[in-house]
Amino acid sequence: MIVVTTPAGQIGRQVLDLILDSGEPVRVIARDPSRLSPHARASAEIVQGSHGDADTVTKAFAGADRVFWLVPPDARHPGGTERHYLDFTRPACDAIKSQAVRQVVGVSTLGHGYQGKAGLLSAALAMDRLIEDTGVDYRALAMPFFMENLLRQAPAIKDQGTFFLANAADQSLPTVATRDIAAVAAALLLDGSWTGQASVPVAGPDDLTPAGLARVMSSVLGRTVSYQQIPVADDKAMMLRNGASEAVAQDVADMIEATNHGIYDAEPRDRRAAAPTSFRQWCQDTLKPAVQG
Numbered sequence: 001m002i003v004v005t006t007p008a009g010q011i012g013r014q015v016l017d018l019i020l021d022s023g024e025p026v027r028v029i030a031r032d033p034s035r036l037s038p039h040a041r042a043s044a045e046i047v048q049g050s051h052g053d054a055d056t057v058t059k060a061f062a063g064a065d066r067v068f069w070l071v072p073p074d075a076r077h078p079g080g081t082e083r084h085y086l087d088f089t090r091p092a093c094d095a096i097k098s099q100a101v102r103q104v105v106g107v108s109t110l111g112h113g114y115q116g117k118a119g120l121l122s123a124a125l126a127m128d129r130l131i132e133d134t135g136v137d138y139r140a141l142a143m144p145f146f147m148e149n150l151l152r153q154a155p156a157i158k159d160q161g162t163f164f165l166a167n168a169a170d171q172s173l174p175t176v177a178t179r180d181i182a183a184v185a186a187a188l189l190l191d192g193s194w195t196g197q198a199s200v201p202v203a204g205p206d207d208l209t210p211a212g213l214a215r216v217m218s219s220v221l222g223r224t225v226s227y228q229q230i231p232v233a234d235d236k237a238m239m240l241r242n243g244a245s246e247a248v249a250q251d252v253a254d255m256i257e258a259t260n261h262g263i264y265d266a267e268p269r270d271r272r273a274a275a276p277t278s279f280r281q282w283c284q285d286t287l288k289p290a291v292q293g
Helices: 012-022 038-043 054-061 081-098 120-132 147-160 178-190 210-221 232-241 246-260 279-292
Strands: 002-004 026-030 045-048 066-069 103-107 137-142 162-165 197-203 226-229
Touching: 002 012, 012 026, 012 038, 012 178, 026 054, 045 054, 054 081, 066 081, 066 178, 081 120, 081 246, 103 120, 103 178, 120 137, 120 246, 137 178, 147 162, 147 210, 147 279, 162 210, 178 197, 210 226, 210 279, 232 246
Parallel strands: 002 026, 002 066, 026 045, 066 103, 103 137, 137 197, 162 226
Antiparallel strands: none
16 A cells, blocks of 8 residues: 555645556545545545544554655744754654554755755655654755746746746756656556665756756747846745745745855766756756746
8 A cells, every 4th residue: 555645735636646547556645535536536546634643643644655755834833943843743753653654765866965054945854864763764856946936937037027036046956857857756656676765866857047948948939038026135035925934935045055155066967867858858847938938
């Protein structure tokens, strides 16, 4: 039995679809089962509730040997991202031990080995250590910047021909498509042979800076797209205006600073599993319809 968390989320729903297609028995944890696809509701066993709740994860993990783990974001958490990640994951760790779960695949970040403060990324790395302390066989999917994050920029690209981030224009920003994350996660969950604990760095084939991303967008969209770097302080202020807690907004600022100082390069490039989706292909398949639609 495979348990999938966040089955209606951006990554979790794709993992779930791949596992359902395999015919393996699957159980999902869902706050709102109505958000699941009709296929998922018909084919998966559903445990309703939050996967941050002890009773819910204990029930869901009973009789299961494999788990897909992803902590959902909480921009309003007053204690910041590390408190959120660890508080959310502790009940699952207890259930992993009490229910004898054998394998866990978790969504984490590139940057294992980075020594500085990295906010949101430090929180994900702390989560990895907490799960590893249970002794379970664990694969931490070490992810860089999600291509899908740029979909929030579609209106600005359409109306202004510009996208905005706080990342340095000339600093490499590795990217990955969520469909490739899901494919790696599903393959690991369907392979019961691996043991031990390790990070699995996964990134797309490109090594582009934000300025380089703009050039690819321009080529695919057939119009000039420019990149404008905004100050980290301005990005933090925008998060606060949108309702983020001070602690979370500062963690995101620290993450951006760490990215600008090369946290994604802390793990050697030759260890990264080459995800097949190039940034150009993703722009063709996903960004272009979003901008032109």
